[in-house]
Amino acid sequence: MTTDSKLPLLVETLTAQRDAFLSQWTRTVGEDLQGRLSLAELGRELGELYESILRALTGGDLDSHGENFAETRSLLIELSRNRARQGFTPTETARSVFSLKEVLEPTLTSDEKGAQQYLQFARLLDDLGLLTTEAYVRTREEIISAQAEQLLELSTPVVKLWDGVVGVPLVGTLDSARTQVVMEKLLQTLVDSDSTHAIIDITGVPTVDTQVAQHLLKTVVAARMMGAQCTISGIRPQIAQTIVALGIEFGDIPTNASLSDALRQALKEVAEDATEEIRGLL
Amino acid sequence: MRDYGAALASADTVSVADSSDVVSARQMVRTLAQRSGMSLVHQTKLVTAASELGRNMLVYGGGGVVRAATITEAERCGVYVEFEDRGPGIADIELALTDGWTSGSGMGLGLSGAKRLVDEFDISSGPDGTTVRILKWGR
Ligand SMILES: Nc1ncnc2c1ncn2[C@@H]1O[C@H](COP(=O)(O)OP(=O)(O)OP(=O)(O)O)[C@@H](O)[C@H]1O
Ligand SMILES: [Mg+2]
Numbered sequence: 011m012t013t014d015s016k017l018p019l020l021v022e023t024l025t026a027q028r029d030a031f032l033s034q035w036t037r038t039v040g041e042d043l044q045g046r047l048s049l050a051e052l053g054r055e056l057g058e059l060y061e062s063i064l065r066a067l068t069g070g071d072l073d074s075h076g077e078n079f080a081e082t083r084s085l086l087i088e089l090s091r092n093r094a095r096q097g098f099t100p101t102e103t104a105r106s107v108f109s110l111k112e113v114l115e116p117t118l119t120s121d122e123k124g125a126q127q128y129l130q131f132a133r134l135l136d137d138l139g140l141l142t143t144e145a146y147v148r149t150r151e152e153i154i155s156a157q158a159e160q161l162l163e164l165s166t167p168v169v170k171l172w173d174g175v176v177g178v179p180l181v182g183t184l185d186s187a188r189t190q191v192v193m194e195k196l197l198q199t200l201v202d203s204d205s206t207h208a209i210i211d212i213t214g215v216p217t218v219d220t221q222v223a224q225h226l227l228k229t230v231v232a233a234r235m236m237g238a239q240c241t242i243s244g245i246r247p248q249i250a251q252t253i254v255a256l257g258i259e260f261g262d263i264p265t266n267a268s269l270s271d272a273l274r275q276a277l278k279e280v281a282e283d284a285t286e287e288i289r290g291l292l
Numbered sequence: 293m294r295d296y297g298a299a300l301a302s303a304d305t306v307s308v309a310d311s312s313d314v315v316s317a318r319q320m321v322r323t324l325a326q327r328s329g330m331s332l333v334h335q336t337k338l339v340t341a342a343s344e345l346g347r348n349m350l351v352y353g354g355g356g357v358v359r360a361a362t363i364t365e366a367e368r369c370g371v372y373v374e375f376e377d378r379g380p381g382i383a384d385i386e387l388a389l390t391d392g393w394t395s396g397s398g399m400g401l402g403l404s405g406a407k408r409l410v411d412e413f414d415i416s417s418g419p420d421g422t423t424v425r426i427l428k429w430g431r
Binding site for chain 1: 311337
């Protein structure tokens with residue numbers, strides 16, 4: 011076989027003992043992952059990786075960031091992404107690469123020339139292993155920010171409390187992003203459930219400052235534009251005193267200490283509206 | 293306002309660079325307020341003031357540092373908080389402290405409201421930045 015490789019002996023050995031090395035590599039990694047990934051799948055993954063590393067080595071230089079290793083790198087990135095999603099740790103992921111060293115060590119280090127090539131190859135594998143960690147972390151970050159978005163959705167439930175009455179129990183802080191989500195959901199639910207009353211409950215909001223107040227007011231204005239009556243409930247005594255000291259005025263927006271008071275009030279109004287409607291028909 | 297700078301030798305610190313840091317600063321102040329045995333109403337007022345000043349620091353001062361410490365005197369206990377930014381400063385402090393005045397799209401109540409929520413309030417501002425110091429006693 012002709013090769014430009016800087017490590018001809020290594021390439022030769024990796025080619026000659028391909029099957030033995032690969033199956034041992036698969037077994038070692040399989041043990042490390044304790045059966046959480048099938049050996050068949052693992053074998054396929056590592057097989058592809060083995061081939062691409064071998065091709066890169068045959069091509070010449072040993073720069074893990076170089077052109078030769080482009081394919082290896084993208085395989086590794088894909089592998090790390092999968093592992094991150096499947097819940098494996100970054101250590102386990104990097105060890106999948108490092109363990110190829112263990113597999114090769116006995117064969118290559120039996121003579122000096124082999125040992126030299128082994129050391130160079132080991133350094134390359136270290137680089138490639140670190141690459142998986144980087145890719146792993148990036149994937150986790152993507153997952154976390156996607157979850158944060160989902161949580162934002164989940165933590166702003168808008169529920170139909172009664173016929174004609176929609177409730178929004180807010181928990182946590184109300185920043186601009188959250189307000190947007192709350193507002194959209196509230197308006198949509200008002201339409202979908204054909205409701206005329208909305209109760210925004212802030213029992214679970216620890217701090218009501220000018221920003222939160224401004225966002226609450228915006229939400230109320232939007233609901234009113236849809237023809238709904240809006241009440242803010244769950245104003246605890248310490249929050250009431252703080253709001254007053256800050257100088258915030260809720261204007262003509264009705265407020266209630268508790269959600270149940272607000273609901274009682276809303277139901278009375280819904281009933282009155284209905285009576286009026288019937289009277290109008292008669 | 294008296295100089296409480298010495299108390300900051302053992303201060304807790306939060307650097308504010310985005311809005312989640314304002315939440316952290318708020319939490320730090322709440323923890324100290326609870327530790328000093330402050331009533332719930334006082335705690336809430338102090339934390340809300342910290343929220344206003346922390347956000348001003350972020351929005352107008354480009355971020356900065358919040359330092360807080362408990363103050364213990366013979367008869368009373370309180371929490372001292374300092375907000376320091378290196379922003380453009382406030383040209384007219386009196387105007388900025390006017391209820392309803394905002395240079396942006398806020399309610400213009402943060403600064404004046406924060407002052408009302410605490411017992412001692414001090415602001416100094418120049419082209420190198422703004423520092424606001426507040427103190428709230430436990431009862
Ligand atoms: N740290 C700061 N650096 C520079 N300018 C500031 C700073 N803090 C406040 N200001 C100025 O003072 C004005 C009033 O502040 P204040 O907090 O009272 O109102 P606001 O932030 O505009 O609205 P909000 O009611 O939402 O707080 C601000 O609009 C801003 O121009
Ligand atoms: Mg403000």
